[in-house]
Amino acid sequence: MSLEDTLYPLLKLYEAAPQPVKSVVGRVYRTIPATLRHGRAYERFRQEAQAVEAWDEDRIRRYQIHALRESLLAAAKAPFYAERFAERGLDPASFECLEQLADYPLLTKQDLLQHREQMVNPEFDARHRLYITTGGSSGVPVGFYLHKGVSRPKEQAYLEAQWSRRGYQPGDRVAVIRGGVTSSRAAGRISYYDATRNWLILSSYHLTPERLPEYVAALNRFRPQHLHAYPSAALMLARAMEQTGTKLDFPITSMLCGSEKLTAESQHFLEQFFHTRVFHWYGHSERVVLAAQSRSSNQLHFWPTYGFVEFGEPDADGNREIIGTSFHNHVMPLIRYRTGDLAKMTNDECGMTNAVVSEVVGRDYEFLISATGRRISLTAINMHDDLFEGLLAVQFVQEREGEVECRFQAGPRWQNSRQELMRAGLLAKLGDDFILTLREVGEVEKTSAGKHKWLVSFLKPSF
Numbered sequence: 001m002s003l004e005d006t007l008y009p010l011l012k013l014y015e016a017a018p019q020p021v022k023s024v025v026g027r028v029y030r031t032i033p034a035t036l037r038h039g040r041a042y043e044r045f046r047q048e049a050q051a052v053e054a055w056d057e058d059r060i061r062r063y064q065i066h067a068l069r070e071s072l073l074a075a076a077k078a079p080f081y082a083e084r085f086a087e088r089g090l091d092p093a094s095f096e097c098l099e100q101l102a103d104y105p106l107l108t109k110q111d112l113l114q115h116r117e118q119m120v121n122p123e124f125d126a127r128h129r130l131y132i133t134t135g136g137s138s139g140v141p142v143g144f145y146l147h148k149g150v151s152r153p154k155e156q157a158y159l160e161a162q163w164s165r166r167g168y169q170p171g172d173r174v175a176v177i178r179g180g181v182t183s184s185r186a187a188g189r190i191s192y193y194d195a196t197r198n199w200l201i202l203s204s205y206h207l208t209p210e211r212l213p214e215y216v217a218a219l220n221r222f223r224p225q226h227l228h229a230y231p232s233a234a235l236m237l238a239r240a241m242e243q244t245g246t247k248l249d250f251p252i253t254s255m256l257c258g259s260e261k262l263t264a265e266s267q268h269f270l271e272q273f274f275h276t277r278v279f280h281w282y283g284h285s286e287r288v289v290l291a292a293q294s295r296s297s298n299q300l301h302f303w304p305t306y307g308f309v310e311f312g313e314p315d316a317d318g319n320r321e322i323i324g325t326s327f328h329n330h331v332m333p334l335i336r337y338r339t340g341d342l343a344k345m346t347n348d349e350c351g352m353t354n355a356v357v358s359e360v361v362g363r364d365y366e367f368l369i370s371a372t373g374r375r376i377s378l379t380a381i382n383m384h385d386d387l388f389e390g391l392l393a394v395q396f397v398q399e400r401e402g403e404v405e406c407r408f409q410a411g412p413r414w415q416n417s418r419q420e421l422m423r424a425g426l427l428a429k430l431g432d433d434f435i436l437t438l439r440e441v442g443e444v445e446k447t448s449a450g451k452h453k454w455l456v457s458f459l460k461p462s463f
Contacts, residue, residue, distance in 0.1 A: 026195025
């Protein structure tokens with residue numbers, strides 16, 4: 001068990017503490033060796049992530065067959081999977097080649113919503129489970145369990161391994177602009193220092209031309225080696241600085257951009273403006289698959305030892321859905337999980353053990369606009385908490401700046417008493433220059449293709 005997973009339920013208390021308390025506690029915590037903070041699994045995955053780039057295809061294939069068999073065996077112990085496997089006459093113990101995975105049924109987000117508890121391996125009790133929620137790009141709130149002492153240490157090890165491709169080292173100073181709620185007031189503070197990681201957390205909710213000097217001043221004081229940001233936040237910062245002729249007075253080693261799409265044009269602009277290399281990757285809270293740019297290419301290479309990736313049939317534009325099977329999470333394995341994310345394939349053929357895509361095709365950058373002109377990224381609103389627990393779908397509708405309606409579709413576990421909690425949580429993120437209305441609907445609006453629309457906006461695009 002890792003110390004981080006043990007303390008994870010106390011994270012909100014730490015974040016709400018006064019800055020002097022956070023600084024003292026954080027500095028003490030950072031002195032604890034990484035193997036104790038992240039747990040024994042961290043070192044195993046750190047070494048694995050460093051070594052796999054030199055493995056040949058045969059070794060990768062053998063690793064994947066073993067990891068898939070272990071995931072299938074763990075899944076078969078859960079009632080949901082046991083029934084589905086039996087219906088098809090499947091025995092995970094006989095899994096011997098990667099091609100056999102196609103015999104197993106696909107898993108959807110709707111399955112997670114309706115059958116989550118039946119997907120848990122009963123051999124692990126509650127002490128080994130870490131409950132996480134995510135809305136994902138669909139806006140449909142999804143809850144699931146990670147494997148304590150395994151899932152998060154593995155993620156940390158692989159993130160550090162791929163960030164190192166742009167010069168990152170554990171302990172480096174990092175400035176983060178990824179939705180951290182520093183204040184619910186439009187004129188509130190823009191940053192706080194997280195001493196547990198030596199990170200400066202900057203709000204992406206207050207990034208306006210009027211407050212740009214505060215952001216630049218905070219960055220110049222902290223002098224981070226890396227800027228870790230949503231692509232949309234990085235672009236807003238760069239364009240505002242470009243328009244005002246503002247510059248940072250120190251060099252940045254790298255810019256780390258994840259959680260949203262990043263076009264080749266946007267990456268080139270950021271690299272030219274900040275005079276540094278940009279690193280982009282694709283992942284998700286479910287920890288099923290992970291892909292990242294290589295040392296020499298901007299294409300996204302899926303880590304073959306992190307999880308197993310497949311691709312659905314091409315759509316009208318030739319894009320294919322990313323389908324993943326998790327490795328190592330034996331508490332709640334996800335088998336052939338349909339992520340809902342689409343990949344633009346490369347011109348090069350790639351085998352089952354070496355998957356490469358040119359980009360993950362996501363939605364356009366989507367923002368709510370406040371009465372004072374602040375842009376609130378829906379990626380930031382959709383951070384991992386339990387605001388939407390029990391709902392089947394959530395959709396934001398905006399017709400006027402500073403006014404937003406949140407339409408929600410209730411699921412069987414939804415309790416009406418949670419409405420006021422949801423309202424308070426959303427207003428804490430949106431800020432005091434928004435008027436929020438909640439409205440329960442039978443079904444949220446979808447596109448002509450039947451896909452969920454996370455935002456319905458009647459405002460003129462401003463990004």
